[in-house]
Amino acid sequence: MPPIDLSKLNGNEHEKVVNEIVRAAETLGFFQVVNHCVPLELMESVKDSAHKFFNMPPEEKVVYRKSVSPSLKMRYQTSFAPEIENVLEWKDYINMVYSSDEDALQYWPKQCKEVALEYLKLSSKIVKDILKILIGKLGVELDDSKIEGLIGLKMVNMNYYPACPNPDLTVGVGRHSDAGTITVLLQDGIGGLYVKEEKDDGKEEWLEIPPIPGALVINVGDALEILSNGKYKSSEHRVMTTSTQSRVSIPLFTLPIVTERIGPLPGLVKNDELADYREVLWQDYMDNFYGTAHEGKKTLEFAKINFAQ
Ligand SMILES: O=C(O)CCC(=O)C(=O)O
Numbered sequence: 001m002p003p004i005d006l007s008k009l010n011g012n013e014h015e016k017v018v019n020e021i022v023r024a025a026e027t028l029g030f031f032q033v034v035n036h037c038v039p040l041e042l043m044e045s046v047k048d049s050a051h052k053f054f055n056m057p058p059e060e061k062v063v064y065r066k067s068v069s070p071s072l073k074m075r076y077q078t079s080f081a082p083e084i085e086n087v088l089e090w091k092d093y094i095n096m097v098y099s100s101d102e103d104a105l106q107y108w109p110k111q112c113k114e115v116a117l118e119y120l121k122l123s124s125k126i127v128k129d130i131l132k133i134l135i136g137k138l139g140v141e142l143d144d145s146k147i148e149g150l151i152g153l154k155m156v157n158m159n160y161y162p163a164c165p166n167p168d169l170t171v172g173v174g175r176h177s178d179a180g181t182i183t184v185l186l187q188d189g190i191g192g193l194y195v196k197e198e199k200d201d202g203k204e205e206w207l208e209i210p211p212i213p214g215a216l217v218i219n220v221g222d223a224l225e226i227l228s229n230g231k232y233k234s235s236e237h238r239v240m241t242t243s244t245q246s247r248v249s250i251p252l253f254t255l256p257i258v259t260e261r262i263g264p265l266p267g268l269v270k271n272d273e274l275a276d277y278r279e280v281l282w283q284d285y286m287d288n289f290y291g292t293a294h295e296g297k298k299t300l301e302f303a304k305i306n307f308a309q
């Protein structure tokens with residue numbers, strides 16, 4: 001799948017690019033974009049700053065551990081939910097939640113706070129543009145404040161996958177979907193991100209999302225699948241480890257604010273149709289998501305209406 005050239009949204013190929021985005025969101029739920037608004041130098045600095053953080057001696061990193069960090073806005077963790085997982089993922093990461101520029105500059109680590117903040121702001125613009133396109137194509141009109149509510153919770157993670165002596169025995173990130181609305185992912189050149197493609201004949205195949213210099217990966221999350229009543233696919237993905245080099249990736253997760261009620265958008269489910277998802281309070285969805293070990297798209301069942309019962 002060639003990457004989508006976002007600069008063409010401003011020219012006479014606008015509609016073609018819109019259709020490429022919609023098609024990708026309806027099928028794989030994953031695509032890559034180039035010629036976006038995040039400068040290449042910033043992308044390099046973000047990756048460098050991730051290495052700077054993780055290369056620090058342990059005693060400088062432990063102060064940010066979940067149990068002792070002075071702020072919930074910055075946490076250094078391993079795996080996904082170590083308290084409940086049977087097998088840990090081969091991954092350390094930091095989670096930087098955005099509330100204001102002042103908080104970010106106060107609580108995020110000095111090795112990466114400035115570039116992470118800049119990356120968050122610019123990639124949020126990409127999210128907003130893509131979300132408007134996707135919602136517009138559903139035939140639904142939402143005002144700007146509603147769009148903001150659907151992506152108002154923003155967090156930048158920096159994932160670090162150390163080189164692994166025996167990659168066949170480990171997983172970088174287990175099979176999961178992202179909880180939120182849209183994720184933007186910056187990956188380095190090592191590779192290892194795979195997405196599950198469900199074929200019409202019921203078979204499945206794992207496709208690699210190959211590193212492309214200058215590209216950002218975009219994927220649909222659970223919230224957007226629910227909002228679109230299943231039209232856009234939050235896809236299952238995983239990360240394999242490698243034996244030779246450590247890998248970094250930096251996702252920006254955009255999620256609804258916790259007080260939003262998330263269900264199929266108004267007008268989307270016509271009189272003679274059935275909704276596939278019920279409306280959930282986003283805080284409840286998140287509590288369930290973060291309280292469950294990674295297991296494919298199982299977390300979406302929290303909002304699914306099961307007609308078989
Ligand atoms: O490292 C990657 O390429 C993807 C990480 C990921 O899926 C996540 O952090 O949710």
Ligand SMILES: [Fe+2]
Pocket residue numbers: 176177178237
């Ligand atoms: Fe993910």
